[in-house]
Amino acid sequence: MAFIQCSGLKKTYTVGGEEVKALDGVTLSIERGDFIAICGPSGSGKSTLANVVGGLDQPDEGSVVVDGIDLARAKDKALSDYRNKQIGYVFQSFNLQSHETALENVISPLTVAGVGKRAERRERGMKALERMGLSDRAKHKPTQLSGGQRQRVAIARALVNDPQLIIADEPTGNLDSSRGADVINELKRLNADGITLIIITHDTNVAAQARRIIEIKDGKISERSGAQ
Amino acid sequence: MNFVDQFRTAWRNLSRQKLRTSLTIFAIVIGAVSVTVMLSLVTSTKGFLVSSAEQIGMDRSIIVTGLPGLGYGSSQWNRADGSGKRIDTDSLALIEKLGNVNSASLHTNDGGFFESLTIDGFQITMKNVALEGYSPNGTVIHHMLVGDELSVNTNGSGFLISSNLASELGYKGKEKTLIGKEISLKYRTDWGPPEAKKGDEIGKIVGVTSSDGQNLLSMDLDWAVSMQTLTWSQKGPNGKTETRIESQIAKYGFGSIWIDVNDKKNVDAVMGEIKQLGYGVAAGKEEIDNQATAFTIIGAILGGIGGIALLVAAVGVINTMVMATLERTREIGIMRAVGATKKTIRRLFRVEAALLGFVGGFYGVVISFGFAFGLNQILNKQLADSSIANRNIVSISPQVALLVLLITTLIGMLAGSLPARRAANMDPVEALRYE
Numbered sequence: 001m002a003f004i005q006c007s008g009l010k011k012t013y014t015v016g017g018e019e020v021k022a023l024d025g026v027t028l029s030i031e032r033g034d035f036i037a038i039c040g041p042s043g044s045g046k047s048t049l050a051n052v053v054g055g056l057d058q059p060d061e062g063s064v065v066v067d068g069i070d071l072a073r074a075k076d077k078a079l080s081d082y083r084n085k086q087i088g089y090v091f092q093s094f095n096l097q098s099h100e101t102a103l104e105n106v107i108s109p110l111t112v113a114g115v116g117k118r119a120e121r122r123e124r125g126m127k128a129l130e131r132m133g134l135s136d137r138a139k140h141k142p143t144q145l146s147g148g149q150r151q152r153v154a155i156a157r158a159l160v161n162d163p164q165l166i167i168a169d170e171p172t173g174n175l176d177s178s179r180g181a182d183v184i185n186e187l188k189r190l191n192a193d194g195i196t197l198i199i200i201t202h203d204t205n206v207a208a209q210a211r212r213i214i215e216i217k218d219g220k221i222s223e224r225s226g227a228q
Numbered sequence: 229m230n231f232v233d234q235f236r237t238a239w240r241n242l243s244r245q246k247l248r249t250s251l252t253i254f255a256i257v258i259g260a261v262s263v264t265v266m267l268s269l270v271t272s273t274k275g276f277l278v279s280s281a282e283q284i285g286m287d288r289s290i291i292v293t294g295l296p297g298l299g300y301g302s303s304q305w306n307r308a309d310g311s312g313k314r315i316d317t318d319s320l321a322l323i324e325k326l327g328n329v330n331s332a333s334l335h336t337n338d339g340g341f342f343e344s345l346t347i348d349g350f351q352i353t354m355k356n357v358a359l360e361g362y363s364p365n366g367t368v369i370h371h372m373l374v375g376d377e378l379s380v381n382t383n384g385s386g387f388l389i390s391s392n393l394a395s396e397l398g399y400k401g402k403e404k405t406l407i408g409k410e411i412s413l414k415y416r417t418d419w420g421p422p423e424a425k426k427g428d429e430i431g432k433i434v435g436v437t438s439s440d441g442q443n444l445l446s447m448d449l450d451w452a453v454s455m456q457t458l459t460w461s462q463k464g465p466n467g468k469t470e471t472r473i474e475s476q477i478a479k480y481g482f483g484s485i486w487i488d489v490n491d492k493k494n495v496d497a498v499m500g501e502i503k504q505l506g507y508g509v510a511a512g513k514e515e516i517d518n519q520a521t522a523f524t525i526i527g528a529i530l531g532g533i534g535g536i537a538l539l540v541a542a543v544g545v546i547n548t549m550v551m552a553t554l555e556r557t558r559e560i561g562i563m564r565a566v567g568a569t570k571k572t573i574r575r576l577f578r579v580e581a582a583l584l585g586f587v588g589g590f591y592g593v594v595i596s597f598g599f600a601f602g603l604n605q606i607l608n609k610q611l612a613d614s615s616i617a618n619r620n621i622v623s624i625s626p627q628v629a630l631l632v633l634l635i636t637t638l639i640g641m642l643a644g645s646l647p648a649r650r651a652a653n654m655d656p657v658e659a660l661r662y663e
Contacts, residue, residue, distance in 0.1 A: 051657050056565060056656050080568060080570075081569075084566060091565075095561070095660060099244060108566050111229060112563060112567050114229050
């Protein structure tokens, strides 16, 4: 069985009294270690698909099974556990806690899960920051960091718990092209290390670097192959 | 998330909104101080009154009257119409024979036959002054403000005056100077036949008692009896001059008998025996119980007022926490995204609210201790010249302090429950989108 198996996913939102089909019978398989780009115009349902695969949202119909866990039927505890241990999120707007330092942000998945002692968590956090070349920024607050640095802190947070999957939702959306390229390179390096990578983007240059490109429009998907 | 991390996070979140947190805590402090001070004030005063009453053996005392149903302290003449049982030396002898009776004394309480009282040339009317007579054998004991109780050494001519009467005579705060001063009592001119006019009664003040608003003059029983006895000479039907004696006591009997029982456990048994003899009885311990009940009621009312203050503070906590959930919506979304369960979020907000309650309660208790200290300084100054041994009347027991701390923490936690649930149930996707 594939690492991620989505079958007949449906999700409908009501916006201003009108029903919008964000996912309309999406069936998709993703193998371990794959690099997928999900593309599509605004409101096409790409973030909804990412959220469903990431365990932040549940579909109205269909099933989504990741590494044997049925996310569509999982309870809050199991879903939270999945988000904490199996995946790492990278958001367009970084989503860092502004009152915490870079290190505190990075170790937040460990703190939330109550993993180990504080010193152990800090050590793991420092390693993740080092991997992103930000060990000298550990005590800085997000406001004291550049956009690119903030996104790398977010990536460090995503990988601190050694996830199998990273979901990056428009990771370069708030960055200039050079810093955006740096971030994509970091993510590709992680993918090369064996982490499955799903990038949601409407940037064709970013999408072109993925092995598989999933186009989504009006909740339906179509696929074309990307870079080999 | 372990408790230490929850506590640390909660503390940090509260510190981020210093003004709002301080104001919320301030409201809890007011509630905590109200509850602590009011409860302690009432409990301490109750304890003080009870222990003071026990010091003078009130819990062991019984008052026997000729009529049943009279309250404690009522010393009533037997009715001229013959209703009620006569109280006299025979009654005393009967009661002294009962088991468990330490001592007993006949007691009179009147003053209607005097017109005025003079001290150092200052005269007041006796209209509102009661006279009390008893045997100074240790049965009747007063709270002494200054001086000594009546004793056999006062040779039957000493007075005790109540602090209320001392105030009326202009000696408020100078009660000490009254000791040794002479009091003269002038009889009413219309009392008894013209031939029976009596000279003024003169005696020295040996002590001042603390009184509960009563103008009372206490003296030896024999002296009180002699005051109520008129003697005069008149010609009889055979033309011979004969001596007539008219005694109010001989006519109506004494007002009551006061008893000191050897142990308060035996009070009920002694009361039962006396009732069987046909007398009315009232126990000092019942009076203590009545006063204690009254204070318990006052305590409940005042505590309730403090409780309302705490309730208002709880509304403040709810408001603060609702604001916090709104402001931190995105933070909640991030926490959920990195793996926080609904339970973790709920707990985090509950700990935060409980912390508000705990800190408010802590400061409230500390301030209450300071308040009690200040109040005691003032009260101790007031009591400095008296013989009342109790000092630091207002005391906050560690149990009360702990209870208040527990209540404020619990109130905080309960008040935070609704906002906590609201935070926990937020849709993480919506929360992450929140601007």
